[in-house]
Amino acid sequence: MTQQRGGSDMQAVKFYQTGTFTVGNRLLAEDERSVQANMRRTNSLDSGHRACAGCGEALGARYAIDAAMRATDNQVIAVNATGCLEVFSTPYPETSWRVPWIHSLFGNAAAVASGVAAALRVKGRTNVRVIAQGGDGGTTDIGFGCLSGMFERNDDVLYVCYDNEACMNSGVQRTSATPPAARTATTAAIGREPGNPFRTGKNVPLIALAHGIPYVATASVANVRDLEHKMTHAMGIRGARYIHIHVPCPLGWGSLPADTIKVARLAVESGLFPLFEGAYGEITGRTPIRHRVPVSDYLRLQQRFAHLFAPQPDTARIGEIQAIADRNIAKFGLLSAPDGGTG
């Protein structure tokens, strides 16, 4: 266990990038800027951690927890599932977390968070809010039972899933969030159906919604303002909440580290990763696609889909993936006028 102080003694963040969308909005009035654009942001996941270059999960976690910190006057406790985020942020005796943080096991983050929330309730400290977080492996697979239990009890926990579509920490193995055709270490790009089989996997945001909990949303690291809006909204609600954030993994996806935001944006704009919000079983909002792109624009940037393009284009399978995107666009109304999203 290591220890460090957070709160008001923290230094202002130094921005090294200029002209990026990520930390942009600095021409806006201060109260209209994103949390990330604020040099006094908490930097809840501090620099110096050991994530790979271009790690989408590291970005997603910082965006999410910083927004939650701002929304709660820095009264956040985080519970982390085993996975990349846990490993790269806390090799003993170092920690990148500027929030109270606990890691127990791979599959129990939601239940541990329920326990923290119960302790806070019994001690009358309900101003302190609890966030559980994990990757798709810890959320959609091994931690699914505890997640569903936390949802159905409507425990006062926000669960954030950083979805990079495989078990990256153990070396890129398939999860139930791995998309069709994707090559992983356990879905090799060989045989009659190369990569991950079609018509498998599960949609955990919709399953979360089916629990009838007060808030469910999807978000992307490519749309920081939308992500922050959803985190802020979630922290204003009591009960079980779920936010599923799409976070590219350059290592596992075979994309360029510099392309992380681009790849994430193409997932949204192709319709493969729809951004929506829901409450009590109903979808209540969607973030419209601004510039629709074909799925091949998204797939082509990633080595995990390379077998779809060489030695010759696999038009049948690319077409099947396009059909998935088209269905998402129709189902969620992603091309309709803005109606509640913040994109």
Place this chain on the structure above:
Amino acid sequence: MLKQIEGSRAVAEAIALSRPEVICAYPITPQTHIVEALGERVKSGALTGCEFINVESEFAALSVAIGASAAGARAYTATSSQGLLFMAEAVYNAAGLGLPIVMTIGNRAIGAPTNIWNDHSDSMSMRDAGWIQLYAESNQEALDLHIQAFRLAEELSCPVMVCMDGFILTHACDRVDVPTQAEVDAFLPPFEPRQALDPAEPVTIGAMVGPEAFTEVRYLAHHKQLRALSLIPELCAAFNAQFGRVSGGLIRTYRTEDAETIVVALGSVNGTVQEVVDQMRATGVKIGSVSICSFRPFPLSALRESLGHAKRVVVLEKCLAVGLGGIVSDGVRKSLSGIQLKGYTVIAGLGGRAITRASLTQLFEDAEADELEQVTFLDLNADVVAHELEREQLARRTGPTAEAILRRLGTVGSRIG
């Protein structure tokens, strides 16, 4: 106050008096009555300042307790058998994180074949998880051990399992002396955690530790248990001073002073053993017994001191190390390192088979005559075993063993012997 109540209810009284702040529950026979009684108390308002959480599995039950304890709350849960195995990963984790959770184990066999009755296979499977394990002889001791367990756990920052025999204790109505709230408050101070999740003082708990420090972390877990070897008798004495009865401690001896044969056992069977000891003493046999209360930490010195002078030691175990024999016997033999005496392992009471006075008398007489095998299965039905072995010799596709044996035995649902 004296009450005639079920063992589970007695434990629920002890837990309620210990002012738990978070209780998480998942039903499994035979511990269920404990959490039912506690749920009732929270719902009725009789137990205040406590959250009672109905979780979806034992894995979640202990995980919720981990979260609650890490946030500084006194946390309790209970389980048995398959439930304990289902939470196994969290059992090790709670100990590794040094969280002083108290958990009751209503001891029950592990399947397959499915069996809801008593033996010690469940808690024994977790003996090396880093928890302190205390075994109750009676319902009164089960009640008392829980009050001691919270203090022990919190002084050491180490989780404690209080093990009580399923049905034999959990479901038996017996007279227990239930202390008052003021008495328990005087013995058990409020929980002051070594570290807690708090935004005012952010700490990182559960970081990854590599080869450079892992051995030291594990050594300190061992060291904590060695400290418990002195703390457990201290708490036993403090409890005795305040409540006027002896409960807990490392071991308890019964007529061992000049004994040539000493029986070692854990839990409720000690009552029967002591009766047989009395009966044999009356006929001039120099026999005594030792009840191990603290199985983890294992009381090597205390056992050596009370067993070292004997001619033979019979370890009566309600569990089986398949392929080896005894689990408790290993520790007992280690405690007697260098001392030449005869040691016998007796596997008894598996899956709820009754351990009768008649069987024990015969067994101890055989031991006295040194006519025991090194490992004996008490009351093993040799005919059934021989028949099944023969059947397996004759054909390849012999089907499932348990079902074949049941077919041969016929309907015996009401017989536990």
